[in-house]
Each structure stands twice: as C-alpha cells, then as structure tokens.
Amino acid sequence: xxxxxxxxxxxxxxxxxxxxxxxxxxxxxxxxxxxxxxxxxxxxxxxxxxxxxxxxxxxxxxxxxxxxxxxxxxxxxxxxxxxxxxxxxxxxxxxxxxxxxxxxxxxxxxxxxxxxxxxxxxxxxxxxxxxxxxxxxxxxxxxxxxxxxxxxxxxxxxxxxxxxxxxxxxxxxxxxxxxxxxxxxxxxxxxxxxxxxxxxxxxxxxxxxxxxxxxxxxxxxxxxxxxxxxxxxxxxxxxxxxxxxxxxxxxxxxxxxxxxxxxxxxxxxxxxxxxxxxxxxxxxxxxxxxxxxxxxxxxxxxxxxxxxxxxxxxxxxxxxxxxxxxxxxxxxxxxxxxxxxxxxxxxxxxxxxxxxxxxxxxxxxxxxxxxxxxxxxxxxxxxxxxxxxxxxxxxxxxxxxxxxxxxxxxxxxxxxxxxxxxxxx
Numbered sequence: 001x002x003x004x005x006x007x008x009x010x011x012x013x014x015x016x017x018x019x020x021x022x023x024x025x026x027x028x029x030x031x032x033x034x035x036x037x038x039x040x041x042x043x044x045x046x047x048x049x050x051x052x053x054x055x056x057x058x059x060x061x062x063x064x065x066x067x068x069x070x071x072x073x074x075x076x077x078x079x080x081x082x083x084x085x086x087x088x089x090x091x092x093x094x095x096x097x098x099x100x101x102x103x104x105x106x107x108x109x110x111x112x113x114x115x116x117x118x119x120x121x122x123x124x125x126x127x128x129x130x131x132x133x134x135x136x137x138x139x140x141x142x143x144x145x146x147x148x149x150x151x152x153x154x155x156x157x158x159x160x161x162x163x164x165x166x167x168x169x170x171x172x173x174x175x176x177x178x179x180x181x182x183x184x185x186x187x188x189x190x191x192x193x194x195x196x197x198x199x200x201x202x203x204x205x206x207x208x209x210x211x212x213x214x215x216x217x218x219x220x221x222x223x224x225x226x227x228x229x230x231x232x233x234x235x236x237x238x239x240x241x242x243x244x245x246x247x248x249x250x251x252x253x254x255x256x257x258x259x260x261x262x263x264x265x266x267x268x269x270x271x272x273x274x275x276x277x278x279x280x281x282x283x284x285x286x287x288x289x290x291x292x293x294x295x296x297x298x299x300x301x302x303x304x305x306x307x308x309x310x311x312x313x314x315x316x317x318x319x320x321x322x323x324x325x326x327x328x329x330x331x332x333x334x335x336x337x338x339x340x341x342x343x344x345x346x347x348x349x350x351x352x353x354x355x356x357x358x359x360x361x362x363x364x365x366x367x368x369x370x371x372x373x374x375x376x377x378x379x380x381x382x383x384x385x386x387x388x389x390x391x392x393x394x395x396x397x398x399x400x401x402x403x404x405x406x407x408x409x410x411x412x413x414x415x416x417x418x419x420x421x422x423x424x425x
Contacts, residue, residue: 039056041084041397043182043183044082044084045315045353049229052317052353057397057398058398059360059396060360060400064412067411069411070107083120084134086147088104089101089102089103090103090411091147092121093119096116100147100149106411112160115143115160115161116176117143122135122184123147133190137183138169138173139173141167142165142203144164144165145161146159165203181226184228186248188205188206189211190204193227195223198223198238201213201214202248216256223239228275228278230279232247236276241259243273244257255298277317277318279318282296284316284318286311286314289309291316305333308327308329309330317356326363332345332348332374332379346380352364352393357401360382367390370385372385388407390405399413
C-alpha cells in the first residue's frame, strides 16, 4: 500500500474543454508585462518562500492619498482576500466572483460570477497556455483559472476554468468568504494546503494532475498552514506542532518533527504553529509564544525568540536579515535573522500578516479599520490611516499599495492632490 504521505496520480485536463455541446480552445488576451516600472506581487506573502517582502517595490511612506477606488459587489465578508498583482492587472476574488482590474486606474477588465473561490488567486506559470494560471483553493482541492478570463457569456467565463485538482471536483460547491491559506506556486507546480482534508498537495499548474500528497506520520494531522518553498524543498507546518521538509519534485519527506517549546511555560504549553517562512539562514517558524529558526537540513533549532504573546494566526515578514513578527498581544518585534536577538519592538498588539516594501512595513488587521506604516530601521510609526472596517492584508507595487475591503479595492500612493479617485460602477 502506498504511503499516505506521497500519492502519485495521473489525469488532468488538456487545453480544450466542453461547455454543453460547445467546444472551446483558449485564445487569451495576453497580459501586458511591458507596463513601465511594473512590479508584481503574484501571491499572498509575495513569493513562494513566504517572505512577505519585495525589496524592489515601494509604497507610500508619507500619509497617502487615494489613487483609485473600485466598488465591487460580492466582496462582503469579515476577512476580504488580498489582491494579486501581475503585469497590468489586479486580481481579486469574492464569495462567488473573480475580478480583473486595470492596475493604473482600477477599471474592470473582466468580471466572472457564479463560481466559488475560497482563497486569493496565486499566479502560476503554465507552459501549456499562453497566459498564466490563477490557482485558487476550492472545495477539497484547487481550481486553475485562466488569467485572461476566458470568454464572457452572461457574466460567466467560458474557458475560465482550466482544471480542478487533485482528482474530481465535488458535485457541490461551498459559497463562502475566501480565507487563508492560499496556494503557493513555483516552477510550474502549485502547492496547496487543504484544511478540509488536513493535507498538503502538489499539482501541475498546466493540468491539475496530482504530483504528490502529504500528511504527517507523527500525529493525527491538524490543520495545515500555507507552505513555504525554497531551493527545491517545501516546508510545511501543521497545527499544533508538526514541521516537515518535503522534496518539491518527488514528495519524498526529508524530515518531520514535532516542535517542542525550548522552555515550556507549563505542561500545557504548546506550539500552535502558523505559516513558516523559508530563508537563506534557515526556516522561520512562528508559534503562539515564540519564533524559532530551524536548520533546513534536519529541523534542529538554531535559536528561539520568546515573545510571550498569544499568536493564533498571521505570519512573519523577513527582509534584509530581519524578521518582523507580531506577537498577537502587545508588540511587533524586529528580530535579527542570524542571531535571534531583538533589534527593536514597537506597539502593535494584533495577529497580522506584515508586508515589507523598500524600507516600510505595512500592517492591517481584518477586524479593524486601520492601515499602519512602520519604519523598518527603528519601528517608528510613519503614519496611520482609517480605511474602512475589515481590510485585507496589503500588497505593494511600484509606489502604490493595494488592499481589498468589504466593498471593493483601493489603491493608495504618496502625497499629491489625491482626491477620491474613480468611484465604483
């Protein structure tokens, strides 16, 4: 009997599909990647490693003004999914819709309704197609969508859905608010944590074919977090305390550990791990009360930074040798990546997914209405802006910050006369 940690499968969809008796072949509208100074943010947490940081991107450092706003139906919900930025398009999903907006002014490029998407879209290269695949989590699997939107028919996209994987799509779909974790894409493969199945899968970005599947052997698996991918290895954490390193190509398990607290507070102290970040120095693993750096070769602990917080969600950002970690109780901590020593702390008492662009850290919390900018060097708060309740984690491009809210998407930029931008339709 094959190991439940690694299951190979064949199948998947080809380039063509059938809708009723009408056969279609994709002829996509190419995304313009010649946008002057365009900088992408192709997935939540920016890259496969989950650093949440793009050193080449810049966002507003001064109190920002609105570049544009776009009202969108179907984005209502407690935790809007963060947008994705690719070429000249901003992609965002709602409870049953996919939107593509023009990067420069927020105009709607296309809208596709009547589907169910349970995460933000992740841009994945797909050699079988002329445009990228957008990978989104669906019911018990992953949907591969055409980034060009296919063709509209009464608002629905013929040719929008390229594949579902692994296996067959369930006969019914759950229409719910998109929530983490989102898929991760690297080198033509999509890696997805599937909380409803308590497993991690790797599927081909062109066909949806299952490449491998992983569940921990150490304990009955809990909920998986967003994986991190670096140098041909997938790093996974499962709640409450399992960490594993898996070969990205074969699914072979390099190592699997239960991460114990270095200094347990009491016999009931446990890890409650959240999403990891893969770095050159090692694997950064945040947990309820601490942040650990693990050796990628065997999972042994290099250092542990005890912040004593109560992290239950969120992630860390890593930029220029520093880990930026909210503790969920009092502060945002800047930790030296090599030594595990504190660099600075600044008041911020919420679980969050910080993102870094250039020399600025941006913070939002899904239940509040504040967007906060912090200097990476000293933790000084640069500005704070009310942006409406329930913002997504932000993404950053070439001088512009984007976020989704309950009613649409907003783009902010530094200074200028600003104004209200272009309103919704």
